[in-house]
Amino acid sequence: MADLRSNFVGIKSPNPFWLASAPPTDKEYNVRRAYEAGWGGVVWKTLGAEGPPVVNVNGPRYGVIHGADRRVLGLNNIELITDRPLEVNLREIKQVKRDYPDRALVISLMVPCDEDSWKAILSAIEDTGADGVELNFGCPHGMSERGMGSAVGQVPEYIEMVTRWVKQYSRMPCIVKLTPNIADIRKPAEAAKRGGADAVSLINTINSITSVDLDLFAPEPTIDGKGAHGGYCGPAVKPIALNMVAEIARSAETRGLPISGIGGVTTWRDAAEFMALGAGNVQVCTAAMTYGFKVVQEMISGLGQYLDDKDITLNDLIGRAVPNVTDWQYLNLNYVTKAQIDQDLCIKCGRCYAACEDTSHQAIAMLPGRVFEVKDDECVACNLCVDVCPVEDCITMRELPLGDTDPRTGQKVVEFGNWTTHPNNPMAKAAE
Amino acid sequence: MTNSPLTPGLAAARLPADAIAAGFSDHEPPLDPHEAAVAADRCYFCYDAPCVDACPTGIDIPLFIRQIATDTPEAAAATILSSNILGGMCARVCPTETLCEGACVRETAEGKPVEIGRLQRYATDVAMTAPQPFARAAATGKHVAVVGAGPAGLACAHRLAMHGHDVTVYEARPKPGGLNEFGIAAYKATDAFAQREVDWLLPIGGITMECGKALGRDVTLTQLQDDFDAVFLGVGLGGVNDPGLGAANGVLRDAVDFIAELRQTEDLTSLPVGRDVVVIGGGMTAVDAAVQSRLLGAENVTIVYRRGQEAMSASDHEQDHATGAGVRIRTNATPVAIHTGDQGAEIEFAYTEDGPGGLQKLDETFRLRADQVLSAIGQRLHAMPDGLVVEGGKIAVTGPGRSTVAGIWAGGDCTAEGEDLTVSAVAQGRDAAEDMHTYLMGGKNG
Numbered sequence A: 001m002a003d004l005r006s007n008f009v010g011i012k013s014p015n016p017f018w019l020a021s022a023p024p025t026d027k028e029y030n031v032r033r034a035y036e037a038g039w040g041g042v043v044w045k046t047l048g049a050e051g052p053p054v055v056n057v058n059g060p061r062y063g064v065i066h067g068a069d070r071r072v073l074g075l076n077n078i079e080l081i082t083d084r085p086l087e088v089n090l091r092e093i094k095q096v097k098r099d100y101p102d103r104a105l106v107i108s109l110m111v112p113c114d115e116d117s118w119k120a121i122l123s124a125i126e127d128t129g130a131d132g133v134e135l136n137f138g139c140p141h142g143m144s145e146r147g148m149g150s151a152v153g154q155v156p157e158y159i160e161m162v163t164r165w166v167k168q169y170s171r172m173p174c175i176v177k178l179t180p181n182i183a184d185i186r187k188p189a190e191a192a193k194r195g196g197a198d199a200v201s202l203i204n205t206i207n208s209i210t211s212v213d214l215d216l217f218a219p220e221p222t223i224d225g226k227g228a229h230g231g232y233c234g235p236a237v238k239p240i241a242l243n244m245v246a247e248i249a250r251s252a253e254t255r256g257l258p259i260s261g262i263g264g265v266t267t268w269r270d271a272a273e274f275m276a277l278g279a280g281n282v283q284v285c286t287a288a289m290t291y292g293f294k295v296v297q298e299m300i301s302g303l304g305q306y307l308d309d310k311d312i313t314l315n316d317l318i319g320r321a322v323p324n325v326t327d328w329q330y331l332n333l334n335y336v337t338k339a340q341i342d343q344d345l346c347i348k349c350g351r352c353y354a355a356c357e358d359t360s361h362q363a364i365a366m367l368p369g370r371v372f373e374v375k376d377d378e379c380v381a382c383n384l385c386v387d388v389c390p391v392e393d394c395i396t397m398r399e400l401p402l403g404d405t406d407p408r409t410g411q412k413v414v415e416f417g418n419w420t421t422h423p424n425n426p427m428a429k430a431a432e
Numbered sequence B: 001m002t003n004s005p006l007t008p009g010l011a012a013a014r015l016p017a018d019a020i021a022a023g024f025s026d027h028e029p030p031l032d033p034h035e036a037a038v039a040a041d042r043c044y045f046c047y048d049a050p051c052v053d054a055c056p057t058g059i060d061i062p063l064f065i066r067q068i069a070t071d072t073p074e075a076a077a078a079t080i081l082s083s084n085i086l087g088g089m090c091a092r093v094c095p096t097e098t099l100c101e102g103a104c105v106r107e108t109a110e111g112k113p114v115e116i117g118r119l120q121r122y123a124t125d126v127a128m129t130a131p132q133p134f135a136r137a138a139a140t141g142k143h144v145a146v147v148g149a150g151p152a153g154l155a156c157a158h159r160l161a162m163h164g165h166d167v168t169v170y171e172a173r174p175k176p177g178g179l180n181e182f183g184i185a186a187y188k189a190t191d192a193f194a195q196r197e198v199d200w201l202l203p204i205g206g207i208t209m210e211c212g213k214a215l216g217r218d219v220t221l222t223q224l225q226d227d228f229d230a231v232f233l234g235v236g237l238g239g240v241n242d243p244g245l246g247a248a249n250g251v252l253r254d255a256v257d258f259i260a261e262l263r264q265t266e267d268l269t270s271l272p273v274g275r276d277v278v279v280i281g282g283g284m285t286a287v288d289a290a291v292q293s294r295l296l297g298a299e300n301v302t303i304v305y306r307r308g309q310e311a312m313s314a315s316d317h318e319q320d321h322a323t324g325a326g327v328r329i330r331t332n333a334t335p336v337a338i339h340t341g342d343q344g345a346e347i348e349f350a351y352t353e354d355g356p357g358g359l360q361k362l363d364e365t366f367r368l369r370a371d372q373v374l375s376a377i378g379q380r381l382h383a384m385p386d387g388l389v390v391e392g393g394k395i396a397v398t399g400p401g402r403s404t405v406a407g408i409w410a411g412g413d414c415t416a417e418g419e420d421l422t423v424s425a426v427a428q429g430r431d432a433a434e435d436m437h438t439y440l441m442g443g444k445n446g
């Protein structure tokens, strides 16, 4: 099988699958079992400053969005950073790292936004043997009210300043974990880079209220009749995370900055997608919290098989899709496709018809005997029918070859042309 | 003394009481809320869904399933019951494999339809813990006679009552329900469901139930025409076809009669059944009689049908149900005689051949031991009052149940419309009620 060994900013692990800083990495017991199950590395649950640890709510911490069969699609939490004493965490980290030298162990940190606090915590973790630090500038609830977490992550100047302190007081590789609760993800990434970060990791959770209890009239999870927004994660956030990873990967200012991809990674395929968009490795939380540590075994076998099938290395995969991420204005407007329905696969549910007739372009005909056919002269190729069809590959998009006439527009399919040169674009540059 | 399946002749309690109770328990237990959510999620919410067309009462199936999926089974039940007031019974007895589920696109796709019947039961079970949800319109002062309190008559009466008409139901038997109460297999409608359903739907108000009053015996059609503004006949098929085997010394019995006794027997360990039972016929009644004989402890139960297996009106699903219960199915044989003697009774069959010239009886015969022969070769209409046209053995109707006599409607098994199923009877009773309502409120009758 393909070699999955990973080297992320000098931190080596037997595979690119790390557990993200969260309950799965909260203590020695978990981390040992995670390593035994096959995880390549962990980012330890975020440590705070020395002194009395934070306290968590004693009511429910999670909200959830379920799909079919109560499949967890999205999870929301109001948990804070570790609520265990610093000394206990440090002792455990040291023991675990000693017993698993080949696995990555990164410590996540969050302390008040002043130089002394950061200096103190960095010296406290100095001799744990950990491989690196991750700066938690992401948690969007609780800690942010105290000027930490996403309160820092939303101000690029603070990110740069703290990253600088960390690089000044520690030899360890420094990963800056970004919050998605911001308008343009490139700004905090640029700030981290300026501060000297070795990498960024993203995304942390998204501000969210998952549901409202319609008897109590309070957000869930409900704590004694009240609820606060939490942070959203799980499969539902993957599209948001993928976009943010891609934005950083393709931006001129941050290109080449290593990225640890996080957000909804549930299967090997999700991981491969993050890596294709530029992530050097991935971190996982919700999938492990939903299915247990064993999920990593499917990720390992699946990614290995994929690399074998494609006959590429892990490094070949990383960033391979980045050149194909572009802006809308550069898309080929002369690329014409039409939906086509495979009558042998069609089960006659009529979903494509309802979707196209009611909400799209009235481009599907319903013929006697529940036969559904695409009208090429109406189809704009939006592919909504493909998306709502319950049968895989029953409806596909067929590309019209150059020179063919599009029956909808009566125009011939011609060579590449995008919006920048389109006649309807008042800003169009004359084609040279 | 205890009996066993091997006890010769007719005997009760061939199986221990708990085995009989288990056999006659709910044969398709209800879905729990999680199972219902999972099952509901499989529905594709098809456009102009084929399952709806396949339901004789046209229940909006995708809508009610979506209402279950969104955790509002009460709303789902309202969707079901507004089309089919006996949606609870239909959920239990409909041959869904030939109706809605047979048309489900997931049957086409995977051979596994959405479990529409069980989902319908899930919703209606919830609804039946509360009063029936329909309000009666302001009284119209019109009075309708409904004859027969089977599915057709009940659906008709409920719909008429909803529109504000007063209804008097004449039912020959001591209890309402028709074949729901006297015919359906016991394990399909456990816990006195048929009576519970009637008790639940009647409180809409405006319906007077006159049990033990038969048309033709206690009241005449002319009287009803004189005393009421309209009449609905939902009398079912009271007569049975004669297998032509003579009196046969008490061995031969009609299957519908056997099932009716079974349905009315409180303690099934007191009901005698033969060691060797032979059922003649190829439909649902034959299957139900055979399976229930096995469940009572008969050792050998054989269904014998005169044509080929493909011609049996019992669906594949029902045939599988029978064979799964240990019933043997023999085809292409027709009974010619019953022989009784010291060694016990036997029934003799002639082999048959189905050809272009119709069904031919061959010379060769065979015999089966038979302590009990149950005849399930079809039911027919009892004699009808003069004036009504009977065609092909059923009351002739056009459109929504209009008989040949103005002011008289008919529906259910007693007419030739649709298949002889509970759900078809409900649809016809309901549609006739709507048509009668139009007529009573000054519209035209045909």
Ligand SMILES: Cc1cc2nc3c(=O)[nH]c(=O)nc-3n(C[C@H](O)[C@H](O)[C@H](O)COP(=O)(O)OP(=O)(O)OC[C@H]3O[C@@H](n4cnc5c(N)ncnc54)[C@H](O)[C@@H]3O)c2cc1C
Residues within 6 Å of the ligand: B093, B094, B095, B147, B148, B149, B150, B151, B152, B153, B170, B171, B172, B173, B176, B177, B178, B179, B180, B183, B184, B185, B188, B213, B214, B215, B216, B234, B235, B236, B237, B238, B256, B259, B284, B285, B288, B382, B411, B412, B413, B414, B419, B420, B421, B422, B423, B425
């Ligand atoms: C054994 C058996 C099993 C069956 N199993 C199924 C099944 O699993 N699923 C299914 O869908 N269908 C099944 N059916 C068919 C189904 O029961 C009938 O199609 C349905 O009951 C017809 O309803 P109906 O109202 O027309 O007639 P019935 O249910 O027969 O009701 C007619 C009513 O009219 C009354 N009546 C008759 N004559 C008079 C009179 N002169 N005066 C007053 N009242 C009168 C009768 O006593 C009866 O109560 C089965 C039938 C039988 C016989």
Ligand SMILES: Cc1cc2nc3c(=O)[nH]c(=O)nc-3n(C[C@H](O)[C@H](O)[C@H](O)COP(=O)(O)O)c2cc1C
Residues within 6 Å of the ligand: none
């Ligand atoms: C294909 C598509 C096009 C949309 N176009 C617009 C738009 O032009 N203007 C707008 O305000 N919102 C637009 N929206 C957003 C929707 O109005 C809506 O806010 C969003 O889809 C979230 O609602 P929903 O997911 O519950 O449907 C669009 C959504 C979709 C799916």
Ligand code: SF4
Residues within 6 Å of the ligand: A338, A339, A355, A356, A360, A361, A362, A363, A364, A374, A375, A378, A379, A380, A381, A382, A383, A384, A385, A386
């Ligand atoms: S691609 Fe869009 S426009 Fe074309 S048939 Fe499908 S739904 Fe209609």
